[in-house]
């Protein structure tokens with residue numbers, strides 16, 4: 406029998422998720438109590454798995470001061486309360502591991518020069534990163550492994566990790582021929598560019614052990630000319646699906662946040678809100694957004710399932726591989742019909758961000774609907790407007806990490822309704 410959204414999903418590591426819906430990583434800043442409340446809410450709302458977004462494996466790999474740094478020395482003391490709250494609500498939880506590489510913020514690392522695969526100018530950082538050498542590679546491998554071990558250890562108690570190989574962060578820079586112009590054994594062919602990211606994935610697996618979940622989020626395309634090609638992506642996916650027990654799920658996304666942070670979102674760009682939020686931390690960035698925002702952050706219309714073309718190619722590559730790794734579709738899922746269509750196509754599950762920010766209990770609504778009716782076309786649909794105002798919370802702690810459009814009794818205005826939501830668009 407074909408699985409439905411309500412069917413449990415057994416991951417290769419043995420972890421059984423209670424259904425096929427995961428809350429995707431969505432960074433919105435916030436302290437441990439806020440993050441715990443957010444993830445417990447979606448777990449209570451029925452999601453099987455939730456991903457704590459954008460944690461950093463090193464202090465010097467951050468772009469925002471509010472990111473959790475998951476080293477034993479730097480992790481917030483009560484961070485385990487996040488996983489405890491999710492488990493209490495019947496869900497599972499993984500932490501996303503990142504390092505921003507060439508566009509890490511020097512201001513957050515005592516002025517250290519950011520490191521990237523190659524010393525190419527980075528517009529977001531407005532500077533040149535230092536090209537990573539062998540000692541850096543060893544240090545990064547240790548940092549990823551240390552963070553991964555911490556996440557599943559007694560002081561964090563999560564069920565696994567999601568290693569970010571996409572969205573333009575360090576390992577995505579490494580995979581992208583536009584960023585990785587190395588002439589040594591780590592540059593050139595797709596296989597050469599994959600060597601270091603695979604070393605990290607293997608180190609993370611060794612650190613978490615065989616019984617914890619290891620998800621990988623990657624790019625099916627970078628969103629600009631000269632980025633990863635479909636053939637490059639197939640090389641990466643084949644490698645991830647070459648060893649039993651290496652990876653528990655692949656999440657195919659797209660885009661570089663430092664080129665256009667809305668490429669992987671689609672929908673409105675809340676320009677006014679961004680300028681105002683940025684002005685609280687960096688007047689230079691606020692001015693740049695005012696002057697060049699329309700050029701560098703063009704608006705791309707939202708379409709349901711907008712990443713399915715690349716995701717389907719990933720699914721086809723996995724299906725033809727010796728090891729079957731679950732593929733979780735992501736990008737623009739708002740209704741049950743589309744979720745069921747993805748599962749019928751062979752995806753093992755779906756990750757949803759904005760629909761579950763807008764309606765954290767959507768999965769329970771679907772469960773109630775399907776218990777009463779076999780017509781999935783009439784199941785509740787997320788009313789998220791894709792205004793993307795929820796992104797502003799990442800830019801300044803002043804903006805609450807929640808959906809601006811959630812109605813009463815949830816709605817707690819104000820700060821001018823997150824910088825006057827409609828004017829933001």
Ligand SMILES: Cc1cc2nc3c(=O)[nH]c(=O)nc-3n(C[C@H](O)[C@H](O)[C@H](O)COP(=O)(O)O)c2cc1C
Pocket residue numbers: 429430431432433458459501569572622658669670735736737738756757758759760795796
């Ligand atoms: C407020 C917000 C913050 C996000 N932060 C992250 C992040 O930290 N890491 C990540 O991989 N994706 C992040 N994303 C992207 C989502 O994980 C997801 O890929 C994207 O929103 C498309 O899914 P959706 O249409 O279900 O929202 C974020 C999305 C939103 C809306």
Ligand code: SF4
Pocket residue numbers: 759760762763788789790791792793794795796807808809810811
């Ligand atoms: S409606 Fe809410 S969840 Fe949807 S994009 Fe806007 S703020 Fe985010």
